[in-house]
Amino acid sequence: MMTPRSPSAPVSPLLLVFLLFVSVSSSLCSPASLHDAFLQCLLNNTQTLHGQQQEPSQMLHAPTDLSFPTLLGSLVRNRRFNTSSTPKPLLILTPSHPSHVQSAVVCARRTGAELRIRSGGHDFEGTSYVSRAPFLVLDMFNFRSVDVDVEQETAWVGTGATLGEVYYRIWEKSGLYGFNAGVCPTVGVGGHLSGGGYGNMLRKYGLASDSVVDAQIVDVEGRVLDRSSMGEDLFWAIRGGGGASFGVILSYRVRLVPVPNVVTVFRVWRTIEENATELVYQWQNIAPRTDNDLFMRLLLQPASSERQKGAKTVNASVLALFLGNADRLVSMLDGEFPELGLRKEDCAEMSWIESVLWWGDFDSGTAVEALLDRMPKSVSFLKRKSDYVQEPISREELELLWDKMIELGKVGFVFNPYGGKMGEIPVSDAPFPHRAGNLFKIQYSISWSEDGTEAEQSNLGKTRELYNFMTPYVSKNPRRAFLNYRDLDIGITENGENSYKEGSVYGVKYFAENFKRLVKVKTEVDPQNFFRNEQSIPVLPSKVLNMSLQLN
Known part of the structure; x- marks a missing residue:
């Protein structure tokens, strides 16, 4: 070239x-x-x-x-x-x-x-x-090729492909493999993998970015580089540090993961009146420590009570993927998590690719080809925020949380358990730092359909109020956040001009101790800070950079 x-x-x-x-x-x-x-x-x-x-x-x-x-x-x-x-x-x-x-x-x-x-x-x-x-x-939507090599157990995936397209192309070649990425099939590969990317097999195989073995990127000089020519520092940075800070990623080579012939899914829900408090309390102790084949997501949402007309309650739903059959799952949770009350009739056994459709909220019997549809079912106004929990929230504190959720009336939670493989991968292995010591990640979620500034400010205000309420129960010094749940509330660089001081505010929340290494890589590969956005990785200040060069 x-x-x-x-x-x-x-x-x-x-x-x-x-x-x-x-x-x-x-x-x-x-x-x-x-x-x-x-x-x-x-x-x-x-x-x-x-x-x-x-x-x-x-x-x-x-x-x-x-x-x-x-x-x-x-x-x-x-x-x-x-x-x-x-x-x-x-x-x-x-x-x-x-x-x-x-x-x-x-x-x-x-x-x-x-x-x-x-x-x-x-x-x-x-x-x-x-x-x-x-x-x-x-x-980058034209860069959507997915080249699966079953013998090598890898695939080259264009960054404009959607996760649904990736899952479909893998299934076309073999039903014995999958990929440990997200559950929303219309998400684009580029942002998902470069920001970390997780799915319902993260406790078994880690993040999607943990399965990246090579990549192609166009750097600021216009050169196409692969892992060998870009060097290990830049390759490290684009596996969770956000690709848009460093160049234009064309494709990733990912490692496929084996999946069994039969997997099991279920959804079980309880309200406050049905002892949801105990279920949620115990979930915090069980979900991050159970068998690595099991992922149990917890959804919390304010709702109207079915038992008392006009009253409000909170629904707690547990959605699960188990890499095995229903008999083994029910037997395991009967001993570990009796509060869930799981029965075999609550479970559905299916192939892994069918479970992708189930998690994507497709109707039963939907053809696998539906994963090739790049358009979501609907698009709303929305706001998302994130947190990490390292100590269980007590029963008494959960009761206070229910009161706050009912008061606000709309904001929901998604709790995603960690543990398993996530606790085994060293923090320094990739930019994503939220590994051992984290029980689960929180996503604050609110969506609305009403247009206008008043509706937006009301919904944003409710989300921020719930986020502030949760301060005593989540990670501290710094309060952690997940890059792929982008949240400009936690800090930005002003006027598009990226400064180290401003970037450090959100950078340590997203990347903790890995932030400094990301800044070093950024300064080396893009010293003029061409690739930038409101929350991109900053370059070192010129005085600090000059001192560093003199010392070297």
């Missing part, structure tokens, strides 16, 4: 017009001129990079294009960031070949605009397709 054209090389007149447009004022250049200027830059650099002219014109989409609103909105999974007042990109780039990505990075660097990288669009805070500064969107 040839080296991309140096930034000091002669710049075409059209590109100078484009630079003027971005750096001075959008009124100085029409959308058509902007489109043409960027296209010329792409053509020039593609030719230099590869020795032959490509056809990148179809990857450029300007706001004047009739298809632009549909293209931009098609992968927005949070309606909060798809309104008339939401900032829109100067251009959307939809590459279909690595050379397009290389050229796009080279050209985007010269514009001064931010480059936002989108795969599936499930970023809860919209940072992959929204910015307050002038920006471009690089949409």
